[in-house]
Amino acid sequence: MSNELKMTVEELETFIDTEFPQVHHGGRSFAIEGIRPMGATVRLFYHDRHLRPGGTISGPAMMSIADYAMYIAILAQLGPVALAVTTNFSINFLRKPEQKDLMADCTLLKLGKRLAVAEVSMRSEGSDDVVAHVVGTYSIPPRG
Amino acid sequence: MSNELKMTVEELETFIDTEFPQVHHGGRSFAIEGIRPMGATVRLFYHDRHLRPGGTISGPAMMSIADYAMYIAILAQLGPVALAVTTNFSINFLRKPEQKDLMADCTLLKLGKRLAVAEVSMRSEGSDDVVAHVVGTYSIPPRG
Amino acid sequence: MSNELKMTVEELETFIDTEFPQVHHGGRSFAIEGIRPMGATVRLFYHDRHLRPGGTISGPAMMSIADYAMYIAILAQLGPVALAVTTNFSINFLRKPEQKDLMADCTLLKLGKRLAVAEVSMRSEGSDDVVAHVVGTYSIPPRG
Amino acid sequence: MSNELKMTVEELETFIDTEFPQVHHGGRSFAIEGIRPMGATVRLFYHDRHLRPGGTISGPAMMSIADYAMYIAILAQLGPVALAVTTNFSINFLRKPEQKDLMADCTLLKLGKRLAVAEVSMRSEGSDDVVAHVVGTYSIPPRG
Numbered sequence: 001m002s003n004e005l006k007m008t009v010e011e012l013e014t015f016i017d018t019e020f021p022q023v024h025h026g027g028r029s030f031a032i033e034g035i036r037p038m039g040a041t042v043r044l045f046y047h048d049r050h051l052r053p054g055g056t057i058s059g060p061a062m063m064s065i066a067d068y069a070m071y072i073a074i075l076a077q078l079g080p081v082a083l084a085v086t087t088n089f090s091i092n093f094l095r096k097p098e099q100k101d102l103m104a105d106c107t108l109l110k111l112g113k114r115l116a117v118a119e120v121s122m123r124s125e126g127s128d129d130v131v132a133h134v135v136g137t138y139s140i141p142p143r144g
Numbered sequence: 145m146s147n148e149l150k151m152t153v154e155e156l157e158t159f160i161d162t163e164f165p166q167v168h169h170g171g172r173s174f175a176i177e178g179i180r181p182m183g184a185t186v187r188l189f190y191h192d193r194h195l196r197p198g199g200t201i202s203g204p205a206m207m208s209i210a211d212y213a214m215y216i217a218i219l220a221q222l223g224p225v226a227l228a229v230t231t232n233f234s235i236n237f238l239r240k241p242e243q244k245d246l247m248a249d250c251t252l253l254k255l256g257k258r259l260a261v262a263e264v265s266m267r268s269e270g271s272d273d274v275v276a277h278v279v280g281t282y283s284i285p286p287r288g
Numbered sequence: 289m290s291n292e293l294k295m296t297v298e299e300l301e302t303f304i305d306t307e308f309p310q311v312h313h314g315g316r317s318f319a320i321e322g323i324r325p326m327g328a329t330v331r332l333f334y335h336d337r338h339l340r341p342g343g344t345i346s347g348p349a350m351m352s353i354a355d356y357a358m359y360i361a362i363l364a365q366l367g368p369v370a371l372a373v374t375t376n377f378s379i380n381f382l383r384k385p386e387q388k389d390l391m392a393d394c395t396l397l398k399l400g401k402r403l404a405v406a407e408v409s410m411r412s413e414g415s416d417d418v419v420a421h422v423v424g425t426y427s428i429p430p431r432g
Numbered sequence: 433m434s435n436e437l438k439m440t441v442e443e444l445e446t447f448i449d450t451e452f453p454q455v456h457h458g459g460r461s462f463a464i465e466g467i468r469p470m471g472a473t474v475r476l477f478y479h480d481r482h483l484r485p486g487g488t489i490s491g492p493a494m495m496s497i498a499d500y501a502m503y504i505a506i507l508a509q510l511g512p513v514a515l516a517v518t519t520n521f522s523i524n525f526l527r528k529p530e531q532k533d534l535m536a537d538c539t540l541l542k543l544g545k546r547l548a549v550a551e552v553s554m555r556s557e558g559s560d561d562v563v564a565h566v567v568g569t570y571s572i573p574p575r576g
């Protein structure tokens with residue numbers, strides 16, 4: 001596995017805006033904070049749309065940000081030709097998030113020819129406590 | 145475990161409308177199709193809001209309907225005092241759903257004093273093929 | 289997916305005895321109870337080797353029987369050329385098993401070209417209560 | 433959560449030898465390499481008993497070492513009164529392990545009053561590649 005990334009943050013954002021505009025449906029929810037070999041960090045803006053009563057970020061919003069972090073990490077590594085599909089997604093909810101942006105750190109545990117496996121730890125901005133933890137598997141289509 | 149349900153479908157709908165109005169934020173997405181001892185069936189209306197380009201129902205929408213089905217099955221069994229919290233949620237995406245309503249069948253595998261474990265099979269209306277399969281764990285708070 | 293099975297129980301047992309004799313290391317632990325389209329039932333003999341103090345069947349023994357049930361169900365469907373490899377295995381332990389043989393019922397949720405996904409419910413012989421529940425994913429190698 | 437550990441490695445080994453002698457049934461398989469606040473590292477000796485043909489460490493052996501690492505990390509933190517029970521165990525098999533000892537690094541993501549959630553990364557000794565990754569949940573009994 002080469003440690004050279006195939007896309008910059010700017011290229012990733014342009015790619016997402018063009019190919020998956022629905023990610024930002026209703027207003028921009030996510031931002032790419034940084035990418036690195038076999039990893040990415042993504043931010044979920046604290047926003048009414050993602051909240052449960054009491055100000056807690058909803059489960060589906062946490063799932064969406066984790067899925068986004070994994071997809072960005074895979075894209076950065078493989079380049080824009082990749083069309084990975086989530087096959088398994090397992091999340092443990094550990095603590096109530098604070099009323100702040102949520103940061104999702106993704107590490108690719110494996111990036112094989114057919115499968116990628118990634119883990120994501122989510123923390124409220126500025127906190128060390130893991131709010132939720134995800135392990136996901138992506139199926140990578142054959143490359144020509 | 146008694147096989148007697150503590151709530152009717154009507155009571156469940158009233159409870160959800162009152163306690164969790166945000167479930168229906170943006171328009172009514174879910175309907176309770178039926179409940180039974182240790183199980184429930186819930187419908188996700190096929191609707192623009194839940195779609196990915198190409199008309200596929202999005203992953204987060206599938207997660208929401210599965211979570212809803214599990215919560216309804218637990219509520220029906222325990223009554224409205226219960227405030228179960230999802231602790232683990234694991235989903236396998238198996239096939240592309242059709243451009244139809246999505247039916248989620250939940251069976252409670254265990255309903256203990258502290259933990260409930262449930263599985264959910266999701267199918268496009270009128271089809272036998274499982275589109276996605278979920279196993280979830282809920283933590284049940286101590287009852288007075 | 290054809291509903292025609294490619295192997296009989298006898299052929300499956302011969303195949304396992306020849307290719308994976310270590311399954312029976314230390315004495316015969318498993319028996320194939322039956323196969324059907326997209327499913328199989330396997331028995332774990334109640335035996336000292338699989339026990340925890342107090343007579344409870346150990347977690348690893350439950351994992352082994354579930355894995356075996358999934359592998360038999362896939363082999364029956366694909367025939368002896370298949371060399372499926374477990375990629376994900378998720379188990380929920382629900383109840384203490386009884387001091388009896390353990391029956392594992394496997395259903396294939398999906399049998400695609402590259403991935404198979406199966407669920408397994410384990411019950412003590414003669415009981416309806418699910419003792420443990422597994423969802424597993426297998427990677428299927430390209431077929432020539 | 434206090435960062436002070438309640439047991440030393442020596443006390444942990446004595447506790448396991450006394451309370452769970454079956455862990456070492458057939459010869460000593462595991463060794464505690466080290467403990468730290470909210471974490472532990474455990475070694476699985478490369479040994480015939482754990483092998484599949486070709487010299488690969490078997491899935492059940494990997495599951496056993498991961499479960500052991502999680503249990504040691506919880507015990508070190510809570511002390512010998514704890515009797516944690518595995519409720520969910522999810523493993524991703526990523527690479528073939530080498531013909532060497534297997535090292536399992538456990539980190540507790542949460543240690544609550546009722547639930548502990550841990551992750552474990554397994555690597556062949558001297559390698560950086562993750563061979564298998566586990567997330568597990570333990571139910572912790574009420575403490576008097």
